[in-house]
Amino acid sequence: MSDTKKTSNTPEKGRGEIANWADSENAGYEFSFGADASRAPVSQRRQMIKAQQVEGKIGGLVKVTIDGHEIRVPMGTTILDAAREAGIQIPTLCAHEDLCIAGVCRICVVEVEGFRTLQASCAYPITQPIVVHTHTPKVRQARRHIVSLMLANHYGECYTCKRNGNCELQNLAEQYGAERFLFGHPEEPLFEKDLSSHAVVRDMNKCVLCRRCVRTCIDLQEVGVLEAVERGAHTRIDTFMSKPLADVVCINCGQCINRCPTGALTANDPREEIWRAIDDPQKHVVIQTAPSPRAGIGECFGLEPGVPLTFEMNTALRECGFDAVFDTNFTADLTIIEEGTELITRLYKALVEKDEHVALPQFTSCSPGWVKYLEHFYPEYIPHVSSCKSPQQMFGAVIKTYYAQHKGIDPKDIVTVALMPCSAKKYECNRPEMNDSGFKDIDYGLTTRELGQMIKEGGMHLPDLPKSDFDDPFGTATGSGVIFGASGGVMEAALRTVIELVTGEKVESIFEHADIIPVRGFEGIKYVELRVPKVGPVPALLKHLVPNWDWLDGATLKMAVVHGTANAKRVMEDIKAGGKFSHCHFIEFMACPGGCLGGGGQPIPTNPEIRAARAKAIYSEDAAYEVRKSHENPAIIKLYNEFLTDGPCGHVSHKLLHTHYTKRGKVIN
């Protein structure tokens, strides 16, 4: 068993890597809430069989014979996992590595000797030696019937479906279906599409009731927007009181999209509008590309996860007709400067001026899913959220002001597109306050999947394209921007800059290669303390804010990195209760498991291994950059010299680069 697998079997939390507590830092620390606040019914959590899971230990392993292959697995392993280990394929639909067990679709049924009925292999924990057969006549008939029953309620043509070629139901129909619709096929839609949300489109005509979305929302993300309602033949997945998705507490994270096996949940697709803008000679269409799509887009073209295609993508975008291609990392660097400055200001007020009203810890604001989660569930903590816009929105404001001036283009003719791994970014760019440039700062949020389709539509096979660079004036980015895509990336980038600005020393003198390993990795909650070893002179950039660094000399900075809103909830509850995290200075929150690389706009499927491969791609990109610290980015220095002349968190930057939030609460009208 590989390490990844062992982690995903961690029994206490019922989830994969997402649920793991932090490293030894947290060992022995009692959180103020129940250790397991999962909302999944007991039976749906991973089985908790107390047994030695050590090879060779008596009682730890149990023998299972699958189709004549005899293997030994740890007690509590499901038949499905055992079969996979033995290299035997069992089809699945409702099962997903990131989610608790449901056992509802029944496609994975197998025959277990001694049982009258077939058993769902995904839900059956092996606790004693058993003999399993995975493709007997009974099993084959059951699978054919199950697929046929799903098709009997699945309205829609594959030709016009976004998931054509990437649909688990389509695959099952190919492998296990009959040559005709045994039990009919709907000719009329039964449900109206819900197009209310900027981010997620729900077409329940295509739903097969596997409930992955329900489990994603309730158990993985602990948001709880979707639930099964009614029963029997009338069962459907719905929102509270059947409200449109835009009117409920959906945070737009799109994790449900990534786990939907069919086209029932998709992102709100702006491709048509973007093509129209590109085709309009009046319009100057620019695109900024976030780090995570580069690490994922290869998957749209059949590559293994983890092959970055940054520069091939630049070529493709120009071929598609974009007038300029920028790197969101530029504004990621800008975010670090602004957000770091904001943090220093807050710390100074709290520690030197003894201002008790300063909201600490400061929370990051890059993740629009996290921001909306907080607005709904912890609105009283809005003052803690950094007022900095996300890199996407900062870029929009800079493009329609600085860049427009620089290029001599009327900003009304500029169309800004943001390539993001994210569905919530589609919502974010449509927030009414996001128009500080005098125009809509970002016109369209485009996901990795959608760009993949645009490139295909342009007749290109991305991996084969030549490489090309980003456009000026923002061309050069840093590695710090790239790692924004992974959980812990914002923290690492901020630390690289803060350490150097405060100590005057190279960060490499503290962390080898400037790799701040403690904040990396997929633990759900990471807690890090860093003692400021010495202080240097205040750099010119920050002179207007603090007279010296003496007040930080020897201080211990406490930080945390959190990804997935389920983990965010745990940290927020801890803060509310005055626990360990309430003493933090800075906390990075990302709504999605794994951070942006696991975003709701990334290629489907997703699982811990895929996300780990994407993270590897991101960190390898970072290592390849010459400049890896945000404050050393020459384009950033130039921007402050030429445009944001009153410095970080100054007047101009406040107008363009900062924003405010809305106390939404959980009341649904």
Add this chain to the structure above:
Amino acid sequence: MITSHVGPLTYEKVDVDKALKAALNKSRSEVIGTVSSSGLKGRGGAGFPTGVKWNLCAAAQNEHKFLVCNADEGEPGTFKDRILLTDYAKLVFAGMVIGGYAIGATKGLIYLRGEYQYLRAQLEEILEALREDKLLGFNILGKDDFSFDIEIRMGAGAYVCGEETALIESLEGHRGEPRNRPPYPVDTGFLGQPTAVNNVETLAWVTTIFDKGAEWFKGQGTEKSPGLKIFSVSGDCKQPGVYELPFGVSVADLLKTVGGEDAKAVQIGGASGHCIPAKDFGRKIGFEDIATGGSVIVFGPQRDLLEVAINFMEFFSDESCGQCTPCRDGCPVILKGLEAFKRGECSIAHLHELRRLGETMQLASKCGLGQSAANAFLSITEHFADEVLGRNQSNGFKE
């Protein structure tokens, strides 16, 4: 409401206080031993040995355990638990106390069918009286090591909540849907704790056993189905009502007792049971032959069995919890097929496909509901194929 005929029932003569004292004077393992030796099997229909269930639960080392009385009597055609709760509730409660003592539970819950709300007040009164008599609450009958109380929880009308794991989900405040098994409730039940879920009638027999003795109980019925059984009889017979008969009684004898000798078929086990044709009336009711929770619906010579099948499939289409594909989507497909038969529009080939689908539902559904939802359809189309297929297209009725 069928109240026309009840009894005679053994329960009338049971001395509850004596039974309770007799049980609590024994050790926990002796209590389980007595129940095991009586051969009592669950009266809800599945027939799991009560002693085994309690033993599994008792063996768990958890601090908290629960005993749940399943009073969600939802099977069409059954109403015996209503009679028991109306007239012999103390007997049932005493059975819960004995069970709680045996497994080491401190809390008992009655999951009362939503439609039985009207019984709640009188049940609460009986519970209060038991508390006053020190038969419920802290240190029952002065035993230092045994405190046990009973709480009534209301169901909300879903048939599936009669399935024990769905019932537990419902008790926890979730949507009533069956859980994956294993783990079983005796291991991971209510709030994740070991839980014994027993039928109303089962618990009433427990008390009776401690009054009359395990040997007395075992002396009734058959070897594999010891004891007496309460039947709810309805349909085309002269005297519908509640009957107490020994297991092993033949269908023919039962029909004679209730005045339904001219029946052409009998549905035994409610909607999830089987339709027994007249030629099989010699078969015996018991876990070794026709297992049942006690519902007997008599179909007279004029009864249209296609209508009966449609009625049952309508029921399951509505009452499937909607969780697993075979049951949720299979029931309406079969229903649609039956309606086509009624119009004379369905081919024999399709009937065969539907029958195979019925088998898939029996094999691949997640819980007992789905696994038995096609039973009635399968037995009616097996034994009465002519009646199902021979429809005149013009009027939709059999010629």
